[in-house]
Every structure is written in C-alpha cells, then in structure tokens.
Amino acid sequence: MIEATRSSRAELLNEGHSRFATPLLAVAAPLIGFAALMLGSFSRFGLWRQMGIAVGLLIATQMINTAANARAMKDESLLALTYLAPVGGIGIAVALLWFAQRPRRRRGVPA
Numbered sequence: 001m002i003e004a005t006r007s008s009r010a011e012l013l014n015e016g017h018s019r020f021a022t023p024l025l026a027v028a029a030p031l032i033g034f035a036a037l038m039l040g041s042f043s044r045f046g047l048w049r050q051m052g053i054a055v056g057l058l059i060a061t062q063m064i065n066t067a068a069n070a071r072a073m074k075d076e077s078l079l080a081l082t083y084l085a086p087v088g089g090i091g092i093a094v095a096l097l098w099f100a101q102r103p104r105r106r107r108g109v110p111a
Contacts, residue, residue, distance in 0.1 A: 008073075009076055010072070010073055010074060010075060010076035010079075011073050013072075013076050013079055014069060014072045014073045014076075014079065014082060017072075017079055017082040017083070018069060018082055021082045021083050021085070021086050022086075024083070024086030024087070024090070025061070025065060025085055025086045025089060027086070027090065028061065028085075028086050028088075028089025028090045028092075028093060029058055029061070029089065031089070031090060031093035032054055032057050032058055032061065032089055032092055032093045032096070033054045033058070034093070035092075035093040035094075035096035035097045035100065036050050036051070036053045036054035036057065036096055037050050037051075037054065038096070038097060038100040039053070039096060039099065039100050041104075057089075057092055061085050061088065061089045061092070062085070064084060064085045064088060065084075065085035065086075068081035068082060068084045068085060069081075069082060
C-alpha cells in the first residue's frame, strides 16, 4: 500500500487513526457549544458573550486538530496527537458544564 500510494507509513497510520478521531471531534463541537451556552444567565443583551466563547473555543480546538495531524503525519511516534483535539474538546465541554452547574451568589445579597 505504501508503494502504491507513494505515502509514508506515518501518513497511512495517521489517515487510519484520523478516521476514528474525526467523529469524536464531531461530538466535541456541539458539546462545547451547549456547555458555553449553559454558562450564562438571563441578560437583556442576549447570549453574545457565550456565543463568542463557544466560537473561540471551537476555533482553538480546530487549530489544535490541524497542528496535531500535521505533526502526526511526519512522525509515526506522535500518532497519539491525532486524538488530542477530540479528547481536549470533550474535556473543555466537561469543564464548562462543571463550571456552569456551580451555584452563583448574587452581588449585594448576603450569603
């Protein structure tokens, strides 16, 4: 297969592993969006801050995915980097959901 495609072993391994990692990234993206929206409370100004946070985190996750795949294509010992963005994205979503469920205190109201 390596001779037929004129690819390196690292490229073929990365392609195989990215076929497992990409669907996990598709799970992480909506989780990050949902978790970011759960951070806010009612505001008459809307949800712009939460949407901005979600978009920024998704851009960062995609940048990590692109950089990790580029590194994994060059060196097969770095193949675990293929899973860095999906696992990191799901971790970010879990952290945001944990932060969103914490009780908040209102300003000026005694505890």
